[in-house]
Amino acid sequence: MAIATEPVQQSWGGAIAVPAQEFSLTPLSVQSGQLPQGLRGSLYRNGPGRLERQGRRVAHWFDGDGAVLAVHFAGGEATATYRYVRSAGYVAEEAADQFLYNGYGSLAPGPLWQRLNTQLKNAANTAVLALPDRVLALWEGGWPHRLDLDTLATEGIDALGQLAANEPYSAHPKRHPTTGDIFNFGLVAGANATLNLYRSGVNGNILQKQALPLNGIPLIHDFVLADRYLVFCVPPVRLNALPAVLGLKSFSDALMWQPRQGTQLIVIEADTLEVVSWGETEPWFQWHFGKGYVDEFGDIVLEVVRYPDFATNQYLKEVAQGHIQTSAAGHLWRLRINPQAGTVQEQSCLVNQSCEFPSQGGGVDIAQTPTYLAIHRPEPASPQGELFGAIARFDPHSETLTIADAGPGRYPAEPLYVAADDGGGWVLTVVYDGTEHRSEVWIYDSEQLEAPPLCRLALPSVIPPSFHGTWHPRT
Numbered sequence: 001m002a003i004a005t006e007p008v009q010q011s012w013g014g015a016i017a018v019p020a021q022e023f024s025l026t027p028l029s030v031q032s033g034q035l036p037q038g039l040r041g042s043l044y045r046n047g048p049g050r051l052e053r054q055g056r057r058v059a060h061w062f063d064g065d066g067a068v069l070a071v072h073f074a075g076g077e078a079t080a081t082y083r084y085v086r087s088a089g090y091v092a093e094e095a096a097d098q099f100l101y102n103g104y105g106s107l108a109p110g111p112l113w114q115r116l117n118t119q120l121k122n123a124a125n126t127a128v129l130a131l132p133d134r135v136l137a138l139w140e141g142g143w144p145h146r147l148d149l150d151t152l153a154t155e156g157i158d159a160l161g162q163l164a165a166n167e168p169y170s171a172h173p174k175r176h177p178t179t180g181d182i183f184n185f186g187l188v189a190g191a192n193a194t195l196n197l198y199r200s201g202v203n204g205n206i207l208q209k210q211a212l213p214l215n216g217i218p219l220i221h222d223f224v225l226a227d228r229y230l231v232f233c234v235p236p237v238r239l240n241a242l243p244a245v246l247g248l249k250s251f252s253d254a255l256m257w258q259p260r261q262g263t264q265l266i267v268i269e270a271d272t273l274e275v276v277s278w279g280e281t282e283p284w285f286q287w288h289f290g291k292g293y294v295d296e297f298g299d300i301v302l303e304v305v306r307y308p309d310f311a312t313n314q315y316l317k318e319v320a321q322g323h324i325q326t327s328a329a330g331h332l333w334r335l336r337i338n339p340q341a342g343t344v345q346e347q348s349c350l351v352n353q354s355c356e357f358p359s360q361g362g363g364v365d366i367a368q369t370p371t372y373l374a375i376h377r378p379e380p381a382s383p384q385g386e387l388f389g390a391i392a393r394f395d396p397h398s399e400t401l402t403i404a405d406a407g408p409g410r411y412p413a414e415p416l417y418v419a420a421d422d423g424g425g426w427v428l429t430v431v432y433d434g435t436e437h438r439s440e441v442w443i444y445d446s447e448q449l450e451a452p453p454l455c456r457l458a459l460p461s462v463i464p465p466s467f468h469g470t471w472h473p474r475t
Contacts, residue, residue, distance in 0.1 A: 011409040011434025012387045012465065013322035020049035020067055020082070021461040025151065028071070028078040031440060033455040035076055038420050039443070041473040042149070043071040043428055044128040044135055045413060047466025049084055051320055053098055060105020060252050061319040065090050066125030066137055066145075068152050069430065069463055071441055072474075078441070078457055085137045085145050086154035089121035104140070105252035105317055116247050122157075126171035129182070130472035131204040134158070138171040140187075140221070149472070160198075161205035167196055171468070172288075174225035176270070177366075181207075183225055183270065185232075189239070193217045195232070195266075197273045210273035212266070217241060219255055224302045226292030228271065229339055231300060234264035235285040237310055252317065257310040259283035267300070267339045279342025285310050290332065290358030293366040299345060300337040303371060305330040305356055319465075324385040329354035332373065332394065351375075351394055351401055357414035357468075361393070361446065362425045370395050370446075372415040372427055377405050387465060391415040391429055393449045404449045406442075409435040411465060417446060418471050426454070428471070430463055439463040 048064020051057055058064055066085040071078055084090060089101050101121035102108050108118040122142035129136040129144070136144035136158060146158040163169060168186035175182050182200040187193055192215055199208040217239035224231040236258045243249040265279040290303030307330045315328035332351035335344055354376050361370040370393050377389035391412050393402045406412050412429040419425045425446040432439050441457040 010323070010385050010387070012411045012432065014434050014437050015411070015432045015439075015462055015464045016048075016051050016064075016320070016322060019052065020464050022067070022083050023081060023460040025079050025081045026460050028080055028441070028457040028459065031456040031458050033443075033453060035073070035078060035455045035457070036420075036426060036443065037076050038422070039073045039418065039426060041073055041418070041471060042130070043069075043073075043416065043441070043469060043471055044130055045069045045430055045463075045466045045469035046125060046128045046137055047413075047464060047468075048123070048125045049082075049464055051464075053093065056099060056109070058099075058103060058106045058320050059250065060103065060317045062125070062252070062316065063103030063106045063121075063123060064125055064320070064464075065093075066123050066139070067464075068128060068135070068137055068147060069459075069466070070135075070150070070152055071457075072150070074474075080441075080457075080459060081150075081152055082459075082461065082463060083147075083152040083154075085124040085147070087122050087124045087145060089119075089123070093121075102247075102250065105250045105320075107247065107250050112247055118247070125467070127468035128470050129173050129204065130470050132202070134204075135472070136204065138169065138173070140171055141168045144169055149474075158204075160200060162209065163206065169198065170221075172222040173200075174223070174230075176225065181270075183230060185220070185223060187218075187220055189217050189241070195220070197230070197268065199270075199273060208273060212268075212275065222286070222288050224289045224292035224300075224304075225270070226300045226302060227294045228269065229276065229292075229294070229300055230268035230270055230273075231292065231302060231337065232264075232266040232268070233286060233289075233304065234266065235310075236261035236263060236283045237285060252313060255310070255313065257285075259309070265337060265342045265344070267337070267342055276339055277342030279337075279344075281344045284308060285312065286330070287312070288356065288358060290371045291360040291366055291369065294339075295336070295367065298339070300339050301367070302335050302337070303350070303358055304333050304335065305358060306333045319387075327384065330356055332358060332371070350399070351392070353401075355392065356388065359414060359416055361417045362419040368397055372417055374412065374414055375403060377408075378403065387411045391427065391444075391449070393427075393446070402449045404444060406431055409433065412442065413466050414468060415444075416469055416471055430459075430466065430469075432462065432465065437462060
């Protein structure tokens with residue numbers, strides 16, 4: 001008779017074992033190396049900081065309360081602060097010291113009849129958008145929360161000048177490299193979903209809106225800005241709405257993988273927010289895209305981390321419990337799309353290793369800028385159930401992958417590129433060291449990723465694995 005075994009507890013579980021501890025503005029000490037003198041600005045990162053109350057854990061990683069880290073660099077010194085976003089849901093649950101709301105993958109406690117009238121909590125935990133006078137904590141299904149640029153004090157929700165009560169502002173806005181305009185979307189549920197499109201000025205306030213009806217209620221997390229086009233890849237995931245509405249299942253558990261539908265391609269004209277084409281290709285699922293541009297032939301070229309199915313959702317659900325049993329590997333692909341026809345002309349796998357969180361490097365020619373990724377440590381160092389233990393740089397010119405292995409028991413977050421005044425740059429990541437139970441900021445030379453970090457800065461408390469960050473030059 002087979003004997004059931006407990007899942008292996010990996011080192012990263014220590015980062016989420018207890019709720020994260022806030023800290024006020026604190027000077028950071030250098031653990032190794034030297035802080036680059038030219039590094040000036042602020043790094044912001046957002047992710048779930050609290051995953052349990054009174055011994056009860058959220059059912060999905062996406063449901064943890066958002067907490068934002070700010071690291072300010074100036075004059076060869078660094079200071080940092082870490083604070084929870086004081087959303088209405090967070091404040092109410094802090095006062096009650098228990099969960100009160102539904103989430104993406106969690107149902108509120110209590111009987112069924114009580115859950116029917118329970119609101120969905122804006123967890124404010126997914127990403128950040130840095131604006132000239134404020135930083136926004138973003139989440140998929142609601143309005144942004146406005147935070148102070150320096151202290152991260154929560155100043156309330158932000159309608160960006162035009163958002164209506166039923167118009168969410170999603171977590172992956174894109175800033176046009178030439179105009180500075182900011183593009184984003186929001187998915188409004190109904191019998192069929194509506195895809196709201198937004199264009200904002202550099203101050204974040206919405207200048208233009210457009211609504212696009214969809215079939216069913218899909219899951220759309222990210223999109224691509226490619227010069228004059230916005231591209232949405234709608235995966236074949238649809239919500240079985242009735243169990244979710246009745247409180248029988250969470251939103252996450254009511255999502256169904258339907259590969260026969262294929263992946264829909266929607267190309268939008270950025271200037272007008274009007275549909276250029278609507279096409280279809282083979283089924284896959286994606287959370288995140290890398291860079292996008294228009295090539296010399298007028299075609300759209302984009303990068304995407306593709307999964308063959310929706311097992312990634314179960315993987316992320318298991319993260320909240322501190323151990324992972326489901327395998328879900330995403331690989332970086334490049335697609336070339338005819339914008340007028342909405343058809344895929346070419347596609348190829350660029351990185352055939354499990355990776356995520358693609359971010360764009362520097363350079364005027366986007367086609368030749370590198371892509372930075374979070375990636376697993378080289379096998380056999382990365383066993384089943386581990387989070388990403390390395391970051392990497394994919395060079396499109398040589399098509400080579402350079403991996404910076406953080407070492408056993410260390411887990412870097414999404415790498416972010418920061419341009420230097422002299423034409424070089426740095427890559428910043430926040431690393432949880434599970435062997436020492438501490439968190440650090442690591443700074444790499446962007447051109448020497450295989451070398452040790454230029455500088456390692458100690459943070460005052462453990463920062464749980466976060467989702468997304470941004471760099472604000474603070475000029």
